[in-house]
Amino acid sequence: MTGTAVNPLFRAAYLAKDGGRKITLVIPWLSLKDQNLVYPNNTTFGSPSEQESYIRQWLEERIAFIAGFAIRFYPGKFDVYKRSILPVGDISEIIPDEEADIAVLEEPEHLTWFHHGKRWKTKFRLVIGVIHTNYLEYVKREKNGKFQAFLLKYINTWVASIYCHKVIRLSAATQDYPRSIICNVHGVNPKFLEIGKKRFDEQQHSSNQAFTKGAYYIGKMVWSKGYGELLKLLHDHQKELTGLEVDLYGNGEDSDQVKEAVSKLKLTVRVHPGRDHADPLFHDYKVFLNPSTTDVVCTTTAEALAMGKIVVCANHPSNDFFKQFPNCRTYDDDNGFVEATHKALGEEPVPLTDAQRYELSWEAATERFLRVSELIRASAIEMEKNSSTEFASASLSLWKNMEDTSAYLHHLALGFEATRRAFGAIPGSLQPDEEQRKELGLSS
Numbered sequence: 001m002t003g004t005a006v007n008p009l010f011r012a013a014y015l016a017k018d019g020g021r022k023i024t025l026v027i028p029w030l031s032l033k034d035q036n037l038v039y040p041n042n043t044t045f046g047s048p049s050e051q052e053s054y055i056r057q058w059l060e061e062r063i064a065f066i067a068g069f070a071i072r073f074y075p076g077k078f079d080v081y082k083r084s085i086l087p088v089g090d091i092s093e094i095i096p097d098e099e100a101d102i103a104v105l106e107e108p109e110h111l112t113w114f115h116h117g118k119r120w121k122t123k124f125r126l127v128i129g130v131i132h133t134n135y136l137e138y139v140k141r142e143k144n145g146k147f148q149a150f151l152l153k154y155i156n157t158w159v160a161s162i163y164c165h166k167v168i169r170l171s172a173a174t175q176d177y178p179r180s181i182i183c184n185v186h187g188v189n190p191k192f193l194e195i196g197k198k199r200f201d202e203q204q205h206s207s208n209q210a211f212t213k214g215a216y217y218i219g220k221m222v223w224s225k226g227y228g229e230l231l232k233l234l235h236d237h238q239k240e241l242t243g244l245e246v247d248l249y250g251n252g253e254d255s256d257q258v259k260e261a262v263s264k265l266k267l268t269v270r271v272h273p274g275r276d277h278a279d280p281l282f283h284d285y286k287v288f289l290n291p292s293t294t295d296v297v298c299t300t301t302a303e304a305l306a307m308g309k310i311v312v313c314a315n316h317p318s319n320d321f322f323k324q325f326p327n328c329r330t331y332d333d334d335n336g337f338v339e340a341t342h343k344a345l346g347e348e349p350v351p352l353t354d355a356q357r358y359e360l361s362w363e364a365a366t367e368r369f370l371r372v373s374e375l376i377r378a379s380a381i382e383m384e385k386n387s388s389t390e391f392a393s394a395s396l397s398l399w400k401n402m403e404d405t406s407a408y409l410h411h412l413a414l415g416f417e418a419t420r421r422a423f424g425a426i427p428g429s430l431q432p433d434e435e436q437r438k439e440l441g442l443s444s
Contacts, residue, residue: 001040001276002220003299004132007186008106013059013067014187014366023069026094027055028076028085031435037078038085040251040274048073048440062191062278073440075432083222083253084110088429088436090117102126105164107133112159114425116414119407120163128373129164130185131174134318137294138224162407168372170297173318184297184321185369187362191278192306199283199308200351211286211309214245214345218277218300219292221252226292229314231261231269233291233337238266240338244345246289250274277303286310287344291337297321306360308352310344312337324359326350 005027012025029051035044045051052071059067074091078084091111095103100123105111108129112120120127135156136149153175160167160177167180203210219225227248234241244267248258251274262269275281277300288304288311295301295318304311305325313319315330322328327349329340358364413419420430432442 001274003186004107006189007132007299008104009055009059010063010187010189010362011104011106011185011366011369012069013063014362015369016067016069017065017366019068022099024072024095024099025069026072026074026091028087029073029436029440030076030078030085031439034076034078034085037080062189064190075436075440075442077426077429079426082424086114086426086429087111088426089431090115092118092120092123095123097123100124102128105129107131108160108164108167109135109156112163113155114414114420114423114429115159115163116411116420116430119411121165121407126373127164127166129160129167129177131167131169131177131180132296134173134175134294134296136175137173141224158406159410162403162410166373168369171318171320173293173296173316181372183368183372185365185372186297186299186302187365188302188306188360189278190361192303193357193361195278195283196306196308196352197357203351210348211284213247213285215287215289215341216247216249216282216285217289218249218274218282219290221248221250221255221258221274223254223257224294225250225252226290226294227254227258229291229293230289231258231265233334234265234267234269235261237334237338241267241341244268244341246270247272247285283307286349287312287341289341293318302360305352306357308349310347310349312340312344325352325356327352 008027009025012023015021016023029048030038032044045054051073055071072094074094075088076085077088079086103120103124103126105120105127108131110133136153139145139149139152142148156175157177161179165179167177168185169177169180169182170184170186172182199210217226217230219227221227234244234246246267246269248262248269249272255271259271262271286309288301288309290298290301290311290313292298293314293316297318298313301311301313301319301322305322305327308327310327310329311322312329312331313322315332319328319330323330329344331337331340414423414425415430417427417430421427432440436442
């Protein structure tokens with residue numbers, strides 16, 4: 001239920017909405033032992049078709065139209081150390097060559113770190129990468145983090161360059177990439193906009209307070225997802241924040257450590273299991289506290305704004321898109337956080353205008369995505385027109401030869417178990433195992 005899972009699902013649905021495009025959403029299939037490690041609330045699936053039914057039902061409960069897109073699964077494994085699902089084998093094979101036209105790689109670096117198979121730019125006419133995650137910020141927090149981040153930056157640049165024609169960065173919080181453009185092409189689950197509109201309408205016709213609860217935070221319960229920053233701020237400023245009550249909602253690998261840290265605070269901070277952010281439980285909260293600086297564009301921040309809440313967040317590139325909304329309150333330092341939190345709790349949110357609600361919607365996000373994608377194609381055509389001179393042709397040819405050589409070296413290196421392990425791949429991930437082949441109906 002993370003943004004990197006939910007947002008591509010909505011993108012596929014809204015790209016397919018008008019019926020003019022054939023859209024296929026390709027997502028990872030995990031065997032049961034990995035499902036138990038990843039999916040919340042003991043949710044598991046006995047087959048890909050069972051998981052597809054669950055996904056479609058979940059989506060139909062949130063959108064007001066029938067989304068006519070296909071779903072296919074690629075084999076994946078969960079890397080406990082990286083806390084990530086990684087692809088197994090050549091996942092480009094999931095799309096038959098005769099259907100290959102445009103590929104959108106959601107998290108292109110993640111999908112191609114260990115790719116060994118047909119080159120994406122050879123198989124597809126256009127390959128667009130959408131950068132979801134600020135991997136460098138996560139890695140910096142690990143042991144030898146600065147050195148690891150230095151290496152990862154160049155590996156990310158390498159694989160994105162050889163496998164993508166163009167890269168869309170959701171915000172400037174990510175590292176820079178060649179041939180990239182910054183544009184938030186994500187929207188908000190329409191349920192959240194409906195909740196916000198309903199709350200505003202009720203407020204207009206009632207003298208009661210619209211929001212009866214104070215502050216909360218929701219997110220995967222790992223330190224790097226904002227919990228570290230939030231609990232440090234609460235710990236360091238307990239005196240200034242006396243009387244503040246905060247509810248935390250989430251599941252994750254660091255849940256026990258978070259609970260232990262909370263127990264040492266003098267403030268009233270309650271820890272709850274994760275829930276769907278659209279749950280009525282959240283409707284009465286007024287203030288969403290999100291000090292995270294690891295996000296690229298935080299999905300839960302967008303959802304809170306859509307529900308009409310005040311958001312207190314760091315003055316950070318990941319929050320640039322949200323600054324246009326009157327209920328977004330940013331801060332630069334600890335004192336700013338304390339001041340913004342007090343102020344938010346003492347005020348009422350400003351109702352969103354229709355234009356502001358639209359800006360948060362998936363309709364607007366899809367328009368932005370199509371616009372920057374069309375610019376990609378237009379610039380490619382323009383580049384071909386402008387490269388008719390002998391010098392330009394020679395330069396392009398040299399660049400293509402260098403890129404082809406680079407792609408060949410990556411393909412060669414990732415074809416051996418020893419070098420794959422050196423790069424950090426999951427052991428035995430060069431090809432799907434017999435269990436996954438059987439589950440996915442792949443030939444042996």
